[in-house]
Amino acid sequence: MNILVLNPAPAVLGYTLFRPPLRVPVARGAVRGDPGEAALLAVRTAVSAETAGAGPDLIGCRVVQGGDLFRNAVCVRPGTMRAIEGLVSSAPLHLPPLLALLRARAAVFAGVPMVLVFETSFFADLPFRENACALNAACTEGLAARRRGFHGILHEAACAHAAARRRARGLQSACRSLSVCLEPTPEVAAAVGCRPVMTSGGSSPLEGIPGDTTCGEIDPRIVIELARANGWGHEKINQVLSRESGLLGLTGEPVTIAGIFDPATRNGARARRVLAYRLLLACGAGAAAMGGVDAIVFSGRYASSMRFLGPWLRGRLVRAMPRAGEEAVAIECMRDTVEALVAAQAVAALPAREAAFQSRLTAARVRTKSPISTSRSRAITPHFARRRKNVFPPPSSLSDS
Amino acid sequence: MRILSLNCGSSSLKYSLLSMPSGEELAGGEARGVGPPIAVPASIVHRCGTGTVRRTVPLPDHASAFARVMDLLSADPRLHADAVGHRIVHGGARFTRPVRLDRRTMAELDSLGDLAPLHNPPTLALIAACAERFPALPQVAVFDTAFHATIPEFARTYALPAALRDRLAIRKYGFHGISHGFVTGEAAEFLGRPRTALNAVSCHLGSGGGSLCAVKGGKSIDTTMGYSPLPGLVMSTRCGDLDPAVTLRLLAREREDSAAVENILHGHSGVLGMSGFSSDIRDIFARAKGNEGRCSRIEVTAQLYLWRIRRYLGAYLTAAAPVAALIFTDSVGEGVPAVREAACAGLEAFGLSLDPSRNEAPGPLPADVAADDSAVRVLVIHTNEERAIAKAVYGCLCANPNAHPSDHRMEGDRP
Numbered sequence: 001m002n003i004l005v006l007n008p009a010p011a012v013l014g015y016t017l018f019r020p021p022l023r024v025p026v027a028r029g030a031v032r033g034d035p036g037e038a039a040l041l042a043v044r045t046a047v048s049a050e051t052a053g054a055g056p057d058l059i060g061c062r063v064v065q066g067g068d069l070f071r072n073a074v075c076v077r078p079g080t081m082r083a084i085e086g087l088v089s090s091a092p093l094h095l096p097p098l099l100a101l102l103r104a105r106a107a108v109f110a111g112v113p114m115v116l117v118f119e120t121s122f123f124a125d126l127p128f129r130e131n132a133c134a135l136n137a138a139c140t141e142g143l144a145a146r147r148r149g150f151h152g153i154l155h156e157a158a159c160a161h162a163a164a165r166r167r168a169r170g171l172q173s174a175c176r177s178l179s180v181c182l183e184p185t186p187e188v189a190a191a192v193g194c195r196p197v198m199t200s201g202g203s204s205p206l207e208g209i210p211g212d213t214t215c216g217e218i219d220p221r222i223v224i225e226l227a228r229a230n231g232w233g234h235e236k237i238n239q240v241l242s243r244e245s246g247l248l249g250l251t252g253e254p255v256t257i258a259g260i261f262d263p264a265t266r267n268g269a270r271a272r273r274v275l276a277y278r279l280l281l282a283c284g285a286g287a288a289a290m291g292g293v294d295a296i297v298f299s300g301r302y303a304s305s306m307r308f309l310g311p312w313l314r315g316r317l318v319r320a321m322p323r324a325g326e327e328a329v330a331i332e333c334m335r336d337t338v339e340a341l342v343a344a345q346a347v348a349a350l351p352a353r354e355a356a357f358q359s360r361l362t363a364a365r366v367r368t369k370s371p372i373s374t375s376r377s378r379a380i381t382p383h384f385a386r387r388r389k390n391v392f393p394p395p396s397s398l399s400d401s
Numbered sequence: 402m403r404i405l406s407l408n409c410g411s412s413s414l415k416y417s418l419l420s421m422p423s424g425e426e427l428a429g430g431e432a433r434g435v436g437p438p439i440a441v442p443a444s445i446v447h448r449c450g451t452g453t454v455r456r457t458v459p460l461p462d463h464a465s466a467f468a469r470v471m472d473l474l475s476a477d478p479r480l481h482a483d484a485v486g487h488r489i490v491h492g493g494a495r496f497t498r499p500v501r502l503d504r505r506t507m508a509e510l511d512s513l514g515d516l517a518p519l520h521n522p523p524t525l526a527l528i529a530a531c532a533e534r535f536p537a538l539p540q541v542a543v544f545d546t547a548f549h550a551t552i553p554e555f556a557r558t559y560a561l562p563a564a565l566r567d568r569l570a571i572r573k574y575g576f577h578g579i580s581h582g583f584v585t586g587e588a589a590e591f592l593g594r595p596r597t598a599l600n601a602v603s604c605h606l607g608s609g610g611g612s613l614c615a616v617k618g619g620k621s622i623d624t625t626m627g628y629s630p631l632p633g634l635v636m637s638t639r640c641g642d643l644d645p646a647v648t649l650r651l652l653a654r655e656r657e658d659s660a661a662v663e664n665i666l667h668g669h670s671g672v673l674g675m676s677g678f679s680s681d682i683r684d685i686f687a688r689a690k691g692n693e694g695r696c697s698r699i700e701v702t703a704q705l706y707l708w709r710i711r712r713y714l715g716a717y718l719t720a721a722a723p724v725a726a727l728i729f730t731d732s733v734g735e736g737v738p739a740v741r742e743a744a745c746a747g748l749e750a751f752g753l754s755l756d757p758s759r760n761e762a763p764g765p766l767p768a769d770v771a772a773d774d775s776a777v778r779v780l781v782i783h784t785n786e787e788r789a790i791a792k793a794v795y796g797c798l799c800a801n802p803n804a805h806p807s808d809h810r811m812e813g814d815r816p
Contacts, residue, residue: 128701129708133643134635136674137698139665143650198712204646210560215645218559220666221629222571223648227659229515229569234652240562241645249562273555281623281716288715292750320722321750322776 003346004047004056005339008035008097015043016339017050022347023340026050035097037104044108059105059114060346062338063098064150065091066118073121073349076102076114090144090203115346122152123189123196130198130289149189149201151181153341154299158334159191162295165332176290178283180309182257182302185211188279190286198289200282206241209278212256215245216278247271257302276309280316292324293317297332306333403427404794405474405482406787407467407531409524412436414466417787418480421795424788428480430473432466447473449480463523464530471534484539485531486794488579488786489524490630491517492544493570499547499797502528502540510542516570520630541794548578551620556720559628575624577605581614582621583789584730584782589619591767591780592726601726602717604710604744605784606734608681609637613710615717623720625713631666634713635706637680640670642709676702683732686739707743714744718751724777727753730784735766745779752776 003022007014013035017027027050031042044055063070067087074080081102088095098116105114123131131147133140149155163175174193181187185205190198200208210216218241226237247255250271260268260275287293296313298306310331318324402422408415417429427449434443443460446453447470456473460466474480486499493513500506510525531540549557557573558566565571581603588603589596596619603614611634615623625633625641635641648662655661673680676698678688689703718724729741738760745755752775759770763781771779 129704132675132701132705133647134640134672134675134705134709135643135647135670136665136677139651139669139674140647143647143654145644145647145650147644202644202646204644206646207644215560217632217642218561218645219573219627219629219632220640220643220645220648221627221631221663222559222561223645223652224659224663224666225569225571225628226565227652227657227662233657234649237652238646238649240565241649244562246560249560249565250558252563270555270558274558274560277555277720280719284716284719285712286715287719287750288711288748291747316719316722320719320724322723322752323750 002047002051002054002056003058003060003343004043005342005346006035006043006059006061006101007339007342008061008094008101010034010093010097013039013043013097013101014339015047016337016343017047017056018340018343022343023336025337025339028339034100035104036100037107040101040104040108055109056112058346058350059109059112060342061098061101061114061116062153062342063116063118064094064120065148066116066120066124068124070116070118071121071124073115073117073345075349076105076116080116089142113350115349117153117342117345117349119150119152120148122156123147123149123199123201126196126199133203145203147199147202147207149187149196149199150185150205151183151187151189151201151300151338153338153345154181154183154334155179155187155189155191155196155199156194157336157341158297158299158332159189159194159196161334162297162330162332163193165330166294169330171294173294176287176292176294178286178293178296178313180279180283180296180298180306180313182298182300182305182309183211184256184301185209185214186257186275186279186300186302188282188286190289192290198286200285209282210246210250210275212254213243213246213248215241215249247275250274258305261305261308276312279309280313283313283317284320287317287321292321293329295330295332297334299334299336301337303333303335306331402483402795402798403481404791405485406488406790406794407485407527408488408786408790409463409527411520411523414463414470414527415787416470417791418474418482419788419791421791424791426788428474428477429787430470432460432470435460435463435466437461445469445473449477463527467527467530468534482538484541484794484798485535486541486543486790487524487528487531488545488790489542490520490545490576491574492542492546493574494550494572496542496544497547497550499541499543499793501797502532502542506542516574517629539798541797543579543790543793545576545578546574548582549573549575549614549621549624552623556623571628573624573627574629575612575614575621576626576630577610577612577614577624578621579786579789579793580605580730580784581612581616581624583786584728584784585616585619587767587782588726588728588780591769591782592778594725595619599726600721600724601728602714602721602724603728603730604714604734605731606634606710606729606737606740607731608683608733610639611636611731611733613713613717615721617721623717634709635675635702636671637682638668638671638673640666640674672702672706675705682706682740683737686737707740710740710744711746711748714748715751718748718753718777724751726778726780727771728780728782730782735781735783738763741770741779741781753779755779 003018005016013031016025031039133145158179159177162177166175177191179189186209188200251267260271314329406417412435414432418427430447432445442457444457446455589599601616612625633641651662672682688699754772754775756772767782
């Protein structure tokens, strides 16, 4: 049972191959160049040894933007591509590579079901007051100004993880989680149970917390000033705010979130203080949105930084909320990768008529002997907080015709 | 000493003549409709003693408004000013306390024009007019940004390349500092504790602009406005916080015309842009009452306005913890109980709860409208920027009559 997870991005196609229990990949890599038929062929070649030449049984694909249409993972079917094409203006860098993949899929992976898993689905029901910006509706038309969040897959799993841990401690009330996703573009979300009520993310990865190279929240007038004083156009400014800012801008050298907690990093202290403070403000805003906090849950590739950030954030939050003791706010870590979560959601999203596939997968899970017997090797299950109703019609076919 | 405080707005000039150090107001008023003629004729509302008079006079610019105000004051020899204080919106990193104005400081203020192209020029023109008419009268500048000079580096630094930050002096400056500083002092006095021991969150909510300020030990540690008065809360016509990508998309759509984008974000967004009805949030609340749950533009405007305040309250209650007081001030903060109620709702976890009846009718200000068991006191305090300016001017002139700002250079000043 082979599940291939694709992560299409501009000029690169990431891939990861899983077998149940899905948690540990059996192959992973990236193919440079724009995703398309050539890239997919390269992926098929790369994983063919692991699949004994048979290819994957299921493809899951991470998609950064699902707009208002895709509120859950969906199987690709006739019409999917057209719906995605309608969203291109909201993610002009990321959706064209996905469309190229969808066009090439029939030629390379004919008959293999493919499921799209959207980063924005988790935030589909974010209240209007949280996702709106204060512009004239006529100005925002076509600007994709709505706040959607960008790490919904990790947030959803992290909040479900925190809620499960809380239930395991015998506490039944809905868990108020601050989900701190430490990816290259970090993001904080607040969720009651698994219903998001706040996110630091915006309508693009630029908004919110500064990332490895992204500026995070800035005064809108700064953008205007960069255009006015430097004579720069929007593309040049976007380049500076997306690629030359964030921790790179603060330290003057390429550094990751994990890197700034390394004492050897030059100017690391300032970047560390800026990042930690921005995370604190977002956590405070999230706590206000939820009316309190039960757990701070970390996820993402730099989640190990929770060793420094977890106790500090908790200490500051508890100081602000004197009626909660430190013991009332749990610090958790959800270690699953986004690829593993995509694989799990892809399996769960297969329609009922694919029951045979599901039972084969279940059987494979039972047969699989885990290589390491720690909690990390348990079979991953999809962390669905709740099923959202897709605006996009349910799949009636597994492949584009 | 009689000090004339001048508060220059884009189309108004507020003034107050105060006897210092007592703070007693001898006369005051406001010139309205300053600028090109509009439908409502320009006028001056002048109060003196127990009487108020209104005069309709053409006021083509701030210099003429100032001349008419001085005509009114000079009619009574008891109303001659000994010094003038000016509110200046932007002092950059350079001016972090009140300064006596002379040719040198004026030149330095002129050099800040790039930082505040919309706000400083009318005030500087007014100062020049004042110096020309009364060359012997001491003039002192009091800065809206000065109270925020204590914001620590990690909170005032944008995550942009250092070269850009340095070249364009990009950092968080903050505004409404005269008001935030004034109500912080009043709150400390009301609570009977030293200002230096007060942690608070100050909410300056005006019908035009608004900002929150986190105060620790009596000093500003963060505020919602930033490099300019544009970000933060939803304001009458300003958008507040906005994803930089949205500004970029607007820039692309407006064919790189940065002035057009600035016009949209400054003049056609916020409460007016969202509601399409009024730029005054009080009109929106009045219209929304009884129409809850209809998801109309009016209701979503009200919701977004309140939610933005709530978000920042949570952030600043955490940043300045443990907080002793939450302060509401200015026209909306003082006069709209529903805003206080909605902003504070559900914040019991922060030790904050309102007493509904006290909040509805706070009585004479300052007033505490928190519930008895609330750990955070919720204070409604009338802001008086003119009095704060007069106090700053008096302090400046008494401490060092010949003080020059070069004595007060701070770290991070531009060369």
